[in-house]
Amino acid sequence: xxxxxxxxxxxxxxxxxxxxxxxxxxxxxxxxxxxxxxxxxxxxxxxxxxxxxxxxxxxxxxxxxxxxxxxxxxxxxxxxxxxxxxxxxxxxxxxxxxxxxxxxxxxxxxxxxxxxxxxxxxxxxxxxxxxxxxxxxxxxxxxxxxxxxxxxxxxxxxxxxxxxxxxxxxxxxxxxxxxxxxxxxxxxxxxxxxxxxxxxxxxxxxxxxxxxxxxxxxxxxxxxxxxxxxxxxxxxxxxxxxxxxxxxxxxxxxxxxxxxxxxxxxxxxxxxxxxxxxxxxxxxxxxxxxxxxxxxxxxxxxxxxxxxxxxxxxxxxxxxxxxxxxxxxxxxxxxxxxxxxxxxxxxxxxxxxxxxxxxxxxxxxxxxxxxxxxxxxxxxxxxxxxxxxxxxxxxxxxxxxxxxxxxxxxxxxxxxxxxxxxxxxxxxxxxxxxxxxxxxxxxxxxxxxxxxxxxxxxxxxxxxxxxxxxxxxxxxxxxxxxxxxxxxxxxxxxxxxxxxxxxxxxxxxxxxxxxxxxxxxxxxxxxxxxxxxxxxxxxxxxxxxxxxxxxxxxxxxxxxxxxxxxxxxxxxxxxxxxxxxxxxxxxxx
Amino acid sequence: xxxxxxxxxxxxxxxxxxxxxxxxxxxxxxxxxxxxxxxxxxxxxxxxxxxxxxxxxxxxxxxxxxxxxxxxxxxxxxxxxxxxxxxxxxxxxxxxxxxxxxxxxxxxxxxxxxxxxxxxxxxxxxxxxxxxxxxxxxxx
Numbered sequence: 034x035x036x037x038x039x040x041x042x043x044x045x046x047x048x049x050x051x052x053x054x055x056x057x058x059x060x061x062x063x064x065x066x067x068x069x070x071x072x073x074x075x076x077x078x079x080x081x082x083x084x085x086x087x088x089x090x091x092x093x094x095x096x097x098x099x100x101x102x103x104x105x106x107x108x109x110x111x112x113x114x115x116x117x118x119x120x121x122x123x124x125x126x127x128x129x130x131x132x133x134x135x136x137x138x139x140x141x142x143x144x145x146x147x148x149x150x151x152x153x154x155x156x157x158x159x160x161x162x163x164x165x166x167x168x169x170x171x172x173x174x175x176x177x178x179x180x181x182x183x184x185x186x187x188x189x190x191x192x193x194x195x196x197x198x199x200x201x202x203x204x205x206x207x208x209x210x211x212x213x214x215x216x217x218x219x220x221x222x223x224x225x226x227x228x229x230x231x232x233x234x235x236x237x238x239x240x241x242x243x244x245x246x247x248x249x250x251x252x253x254x255x256x257x258x259x260x261x262x263x264x265x266x267x268x269x270x271x272x273x274x275x276x277x278x279x280x281x282x283x284x285x286x287x288x289x290x291x292x293x294x295x296x297x298x299x300x301x302x303x304x305x306x307x308x309x310x311x312x313x314x315x316x317x318x319x320x321x322x323x324x325x326x327x328x329x330x331x332x333x334x335x336x337x338x339x340x341x342x343x344x345x346x347x348x349x350x351x352x353x354x355x356x357x358x359x360x361x362x363x364x365x366x367x368x369x370x371x372x373x374x375x376x377x378x379x380x381x382x383x384x385x386x387x388x389x390x391x392x393x394x395x396x397x398x399x400x401x402x403x404x405x406x407x408x409x410x411x412x413x414x415x416x417x418x419x420x421x422x423x424x425x426x427x428x429x430x431x432x433x434x435x436x437x438x439x440x441x442x443x444x445x446x447x448x449x450x451x452x453x454x455x456x457x458x459x460x461x462x463x464x465x466x467x468x469x470x471x472x473x474x475x476x477x478x479x480x481x482x483x484x485x486x487x488x489x490x491x492x493x494x495x496x497x498x499x500x501x502x503x504x505x506x507x508x509x510x511x512x513x514x515x516x517x518x519x520x521x522x523x524x525x526x527x528x529x530x531x532x533x534x535x536x537x538x539x540x541x542x543x544x545x546x547x548x549x550x551x552x553x554x555x556x557x558x559x560x561x562x563x564x565x566x567x568x569x570x571x572x573x574x575x576x577x578x579x580x581x582x583x584x585x586x587x588x589x590x591x592x593x594x595x596x597x598x599x600x601x602x603x604x605x606x607x608x609x610x611x612x613x614x615x616x617x618x619x620x621x622x
Numbered sequence: 623x624x625x626x627x628x629x630x631x632x633x634x635x636x637x638x639x640x641x642x643x644x645x646x647x648x649x650x651x652x653x654x655x656x657x658x659x660x661x662x663x664x665x666x667x668x669x670x671x672x673x674x675x676x677x678x679x680x681x682x683x684x685x686x687x688x689x690x691x692x693x694x695x696x697x698x699x700x701x702x703x704x705x706x707x708x709x710x711x712x713x714x715x716x717x718x719x720x721x722x723x724x725x726x727x728x729x730x731x732x733x734x735x736x737x738x739x740x741x742x743x744x745x746x747x748x749x750x751x752x753x754x755x756x757x758x759x760x761x762x
Contacts, residue, residue: 036698036699036700037720039699040703041720042650042651042725043696044731049641052645
């Protein structure tokens with residue numbers, strides 16, 4: 034009947050539109066996420082630059098920046114006194130552990146974390162201390178066999194999502210001799226329960242070192258933790274002992290093995306491989322001496338690379354580290370070492386897993402709803418003696434009903450993706466404007482859609498469907514850019530906005546006790562660092578005057594808001610045309 | 623007829639050909655999709671190459687081959703199902719219709735539609751309100 038056909042056609046079209054919107058929302062989140070990680074590696078190189086050029090920053094005591102980059106292991110942390118001098122008060126109602134750990138301890142932890150309890154700093158340090166001792170004895174590559182076990186379960190990124198970990202344990206069983214696990218990195222950052230997740234994983238590692246295996250991910254790194262939330266979470270939960278805990282985490286992370294091999298046939302690494310990867314060489318290096326972002330490309334490639342569809346191996350410009358590896362690279366490595374499958378994680382996938390390279394590469398991701406509620410499923414793999422992987426999916430959600438596409442597509446997800454994108458546009462507005470100007474020789478104030486798209490693509494370097502997104506972004510672009518013909522140097526306010534995360538990180542480093550305040554002296558140093566990084570010349574006396582004027586209550590310390598304010602003030606002093614700024618600022622919302 | 627699933631080889635994860643055509647503003651029937659696919663498919667692989675797709679799709683767009691359904695026509699279609707002119711439909715009736723007549727829905731499509739369109743308190747489908755809600759498109 035004609036009526037039925039009409040309704041069906043209309044409805045299918047509606048669903049298709051929804052699917053497209055969901056895809057580009059996903060695309061936006063992923064592009065911005067990877068661009069952020071790229072900034073991360075840039076920040077690391079900034080610190081290396083600092084290290085090379087500013088060896089004695091404050092003149093007294095060990096250099097802060099070098100401490101961060103070349104961490105000298107505090108010998109105190111290698112002794113048991115690091116934890117056993119900490120007393121656990123009678124009033125503490127959280128979980129108590131006894132070492133060596135037994136099943137009742139891990140059960141206690143599970144129960145306590147489900148009840149939102151926090152593990153006492155003493156137990157955290159003791160657990161980390163024991164984990165460090167154990168990891169020191171492990172090789173870089175762990176070799177497992179299915180002949181003693183039924184099936185091995187392999188999980189991907191968890192990113193501090195305790196609910197997903199608990200769901201996996203519920204569906205699949207707790208780690209044991211019958212249920213061995215491999216967790217493939219990125220246990221921390223982004224999610225709010227990174228401490229709990231990693232405590233559980235390490236506890237099971239100590240309990241069953243033969244049945245619990247952990248690979249290092251690119252987020253098991255102190256600089257990533259500074260940016261992506263793990264450091265903050267630890268400092269919030271452990272105000273007194275946070276710094277020692279973080280230091281010990283740093284040691285433990287650097288000691289995590291980087292690869293696992295099952296039956297000599299399945300290779301499991303967090304990111305991927307490159308054309309330089311050689312497993313024999315990899316097993317010889319001293320993994321804990323290599324910082325994730327330093328010259329050793331061996332480890333960086335393993336932790337950061339992504340597969341691509343085209344052949345060859347190219348630099349991973351998206352991430353800023355590691356490479357893109359094609360099916361020929363995979364084929365070559367598998368052949369070279371007699372392997373048949375590469376399992377990796379590192380990338381969020383809508384179904385929780387994805388195959389590529391003709392089935393020779395599997396991506397497994399275990400944090401469901403990663404970008405937004407309903408964005409994706411999580412999954413894990415089970416593999417037995419026949420070495421055929423089986424996939425199990427799940428999704429943590431408030432209701433137990435199966436989610437339909439309409440429900441999974443969350444309008445607010447699209448909203449926040451677009452907001453994030455608009456923010457990026459704002460921070461690059463001068464570059465965008467000068468880009469547009471190049472196409473508009475007659476100063477009409479207009480460019481064609483293709484020209485607009487081209488400028489955005491080249492300035493922002495985000496691989497997105499610009500034409501599709503244009504109607505959502507055009508409100509930002511429809512301003513007369515004639516005013517900008519006076520603009521020659523990049524707007525410092527924009528630069529500030531773009532670098533605010535970096536500035537925040539620098540502030541947190543200088544603010545040793547994480548009190549939220551820094552001294553005038555420390556402020557001066559920070560300013561000098563930043564201006565050197567930007568290649569901007571600032572007079573020392575001007576900084577001092579500025580520092581004094583910023584300290585409003587004259588107590589000799591500055592908080593982060595005053596810190597940011599300092600950049601704005603200097604910009605105003607610098608800028609000749611303040612009126613122009615007023616006009617510009619009104620047009621971007 | 624079962625819905626066809628063909629994939630375009632230019633995105634990381636495959637997309638159904640129907641999704642692409644619909645999102646470009648066209649309203650093909652299942653028969654239309656079948657014919658389109660036959661013209662562009664790579665043998666019987668289930669895959670379509672962008673190079674083959676583009677010229678055929680461009681022609682479709684220029685000729686306005688699958689024009690949109692005007693809103694009032696859609697309303698009439700719903701009213702045909704709502705014989706007593708109650709202003710709403712029961713989910714069972716809609717299900718019967720959608721899964722047995724015309725270009726039938728799969729079970730999955732039917733579940734999606736019901737979840738999206740049914741007023742959960744009254745367990746009824748108020749189609750008049752829905753048409754407004756679902757045809758207002760802020761973009762393209």
